Amino acid sequence: MFEVYIHVPFCMRRCGYCDFNTYTALDLGAGASRGNYANMVIREMQLIRDWQRKHGIEEPPVSTVFFGGGTPTILSADDLVAMLDAIRKTWGIDPDAEITTEANPDTVNEYYLGKLADGGFTRISFGMQSAVPHVLRTLDRTHTPANVESGVQAANKFGLRSSVDLIYGAPGESLDDWRTSVRTAIDLGVNHISAYALTVEPTTKMGRQIAAGTLPKPDDDDEATKYEIADDLFTAAGLQWYEVSNWARPGYESRHNLGYWRNVDWAGLGPGAHSHYGHAIDDDTPSDAQHGLRSWDIAHPRLWGMAINEHRVPWEGNETITPGENLEELIMLGLRLREGLDVDGLNHAIDRCQTASGHLRSITPSDLSAMADDGLIEMPMIMDRVVPTRRGRLLNDALIERFFDLIGV
Known part of the structure; x- marks a missing residue:
């Protein structure tokens, strides 16, 4: 998309x-x-x-x-x-x-x-x-x-x-x-x-x-x-x-x-708009050290207009998205959705980060059972998706932090 x-x-x-x-x-x-x-x-x-x-x-x-x-x-x-x-x-x-x-x-x-x-x-x-x-x-x-x-x-x-x-x-x-x-x-x-x-x-x-x-x-x-x-x-x-x-x-x-919540590619146009590209960009950063790029337009309309008049892409800044940052985004975005956080996809992303950090741990069924016992997530029939309960939605920031603590980011 x-x-x-x-x-x-x-x-x-x-x-x-x-x-x-x-x-x-x-x-x-x-x-x-x-x-x-x-x-x-x-x-x-x-x-x-x-x-x-x-x-x-x-x-x-x-x-x-x-x-x-x-x-x-x-x-x-x-x-x-x-x-x-x-x-x-x-x-x-x-x-x-x-x-x-x-x-x-x-x-x-x-x-x-x-x-x-x-x-x-x-x-x-x-x-x-x-x-x-x-x-x-x-x-x-x-x-x-x-x-x-x-x-x-x-x-x-x-x-x-x-x-x-x-x-x-x-x-x-x-x-x-x-x-x-x-x-x-x-x-x-x-x-x-x-x-x-x-x-x-x-x-x-x-x-x-x-x-x-x-x-x-x-x-x-x-x-x-x-x-x-x-x-x-x-x-x-x-x-x-x-x-x-x-x-x-x-x-x-x-x-x-x-x-947005599924992290697809989008182009943001206009002052202050953000853009996102989820695949590696052809630049000087090694492809195994990034997952894509995020950019943001100049916020003030006059300065934004000046850049366009000078035939420049009107970005105020941009940054590469590392595998670790992508991992954090997977958690934050997935835990906001009824379709839930893909546990296998999350653990695969954790494996990608291991070569760089060496200290992350994967999410286990016992981790999910503990969060379900606390009323934060629904207990899935198959451990493939994490879906927040209403309590988990109300405490969404705390639920995200719980995942961060578990995997060690």
């Missing part, structure tokens, strides 16, 4: 909890403006494709495309379609590809969504966050629950799949508020829902308010209870968890996000 992610760094306003690489200015310099952004991304595509050819990388046609941000739908529908058309010309797109854009519910209407559907998009991910007005105000969101419903209905009209994102743990959100949001999302009839715990960064408006004592700090126990409420209600409605923070009806999982 090969995926493309396009980061759109523009927003109408900055939400108080957000620390993403986003900007409210119309023009950030060097061609990185809202009106010219699609042209800049298309130019970056060609630079990346030239880099791939130079390093002997031939990818299959793109299997998924995801426009994230920021607010991708702050751009015109024609701009989003133009970037999608350029991907098709640059790499090709699989006939069954999943093409998604994130959307703030108050930035799209029926006409806009119709143009996306005509242009080849298949899926819309609406940033719902909450169905409770006072929670939306706390999060600095400008849309209303009615915006979400009308957006989903319009998407349905054009055959677009819809997903909605929720955030739990906002200051002042009660358990009943959260139940209202979850039930409202379910009642929309969508086949995919994401639910993320609020993360408060100290440099954000909300972080400063919490530090000053004007807003209460999110509570871990409260967030755990809300996760359990969501899991129960989603499951009862026929949506199964397939990743720690994502639920879907069978066949409606986000293929793009599954690609």
Whole structure:
């Protein structure tokens, strides 16, 4: 598989909890403006494709495309379609590809969504966050629950799949508020829902308010209870968890996000976007000492634009992925998925690392039995996959650390 992610760094306003690489200015310099952004991304595509050819990388046609941000739908529908058309010309797109854009519910209407559907998009991910007005105000969101419903209905009209994102743990959100949001999302009839715990960064408006004592700090126990409420209600409605923070009806999982968690290759375009290549790159590093390459674009749009104008791949940096780093990623990513961590694959990766480290140990059935006794993983009939229980999902960081300790990384 090969995926493309396009980061759109523009927003109408900055939400108080957000620390993403986003900007409210119309023009950030060097061609990185809202009106010219699609042209800049298309130019970056060609630079990346030239880099791939130079390093002997031939990818299959793109299997998924995801426009994230920021607010991708702050751009015109024609701009989003133009970037999608350029991907098709640059790499090709699989006939069954999943093409998604994130959307703030108050930035799209029926006409806009119709143009996306005509242009080849298949899926819309609406940033719902909450169905409770006072929670939306706390999060600095400008849309209303009615915006979400009308957006989903319009998407349905054009055959677009819809997903909605929720955030739990906002200051002042009660358990009943959260139940209202979850039930409202379910009642929309969508086949995919994401639910993320609020993360408060100290440099954000909300972080400063919490530090000053004007807003209460999110509570871990409260967030755990809300996760359990969501899991129960989603499951009862026929949506199964397939990743720690994502639920879907069978066949409606986000293929793009599954690609990240399965460590496939992807090209990230736009300021701050990350890329990943899982096979050895043709450079000066011995092939047995690396597993691939990870890179990240320059974060500031003006500097990113300057690099493109100078015909340079606009990377701020890159690093090779060693077998040891690949081993850690296998554990971290696999333990987030319902399909589970492949134990044989993990032990094979451990064997690859032994020549360099000499002190790692493989995972044994007794190790898995002990974690199952602690309620962290399901006890498989055959010891080939490690699947976290709900307790294991709530304590996912601790479960990952347990694996690291067992194998000795």
